[in-house]
Amino acid sequence: MTSKVLAKVNGREITETDFNNFFASLGQQVQAQFQGEAGMQRLLDELIYQELFYAEALESKVEETEAFQNELELMKESLLKQFNIKQLIESVSVEDSEAEAFYAENPDMFKAQPQVEASHILVDTKEEADKIAKEIGEGLAFTEAAEKYSKCPSSQQGGSLGFFQRGQMVPEFEEAAFKLNLQELSEPVQTQFGYHLIFKTAEKGAETQTLEAVMPQIKQQLLVQKQNQAYLEKVEALKSKYTIEKL
Incomplete structure (x- = not known):
């Protein structure tokens, strides 16, 4: 299938395939500078500019100069080294x-660590935590309490933190979470962030x-x-x- 011709410079075609290959070679950070129709046009202009330099290089016989031949030999050496290593690696x-x-x-490398699924409510003082715990004890749903009182962003998900294993939370928090029984609410737990009420919803043992x-x-x-x-x-x-x- 013939690639669409986008431009011609001194008789040489710049195709859509050339354009796409050039764009792909730029890397994500540079690609971000050429988004949208205007960006694509600037990229095509750059390809055209490069072709202009190529045309001049041919006309002025740059290829025949000693400096170019020396540079070409260095590039050839580098390419031969990398190509030979690439062939070995790919074999x-x-x-x-x-x-x-x-x-x-x-077998020990593939054992998943025990995990706990828990939700929490984070507040600044123990007094606040005690007050919320009392409301929960009187019938307020934990998720509603989290949405209403917790200052942690997890409040948007009813306080849910999902599953976690040891080493992923601060020590005081994870120690309390792992000790809880299922569907049990903790006493206020103090960490560097404040006071937590933790509600354990599920757990997973070490599984291979x-x-x-x-x-x-x-x-x-x-x-x-x-x-x-x-x-x-x-x-x-x-x-x-x-x-x-x-x-």
Whole structure:
């Protein structure tokens, strides 16, 4: 399928494919500067400007100058190095059987930590927390109390913090949350943020992740290891093949 021609400079076509490839090469931060119709036009103008410099370079025979030839040789050397390494890295693969063996040999790596699901209400003083706890005890729904009193952004979700494991919350908070029984409301818990009323809604014990769930993760980890090993082994082989002099 022929790509749409967007412009011609000195007879050379700039196609939609050229444009898209150039845009893709810029990176997200630069791409953000060329959003919208005006931005796209500026990008096309830049491609046109580059073609103008190319036309002048051909006309003035820049390619034949010693400086250009030296630069070209440096770029060729760099490209050959990177291309050869790329071929080596891409020749490495990981079989499912290797991932399965790694999973079987390292069971502790795939055990999910115990988790708690809880909601909370955050206020500034213990007196406020005690007052709210009393209202909840008299029938006010915890979610309503959170929406009404809590100064934490989670109040918009009825105080819900979702599931979390040890190490994700401040110590005083998580210690209280893990000790609670299901559907139990805590006494006011003081942390650096204020006073919390914590309501435990669910919990998960330590569970082993399934092989299917972690297969992509294992294969990626093993792939990186095998690529590094292949690189180092190739380096050692080349060391014995070619001379090295450190001056």
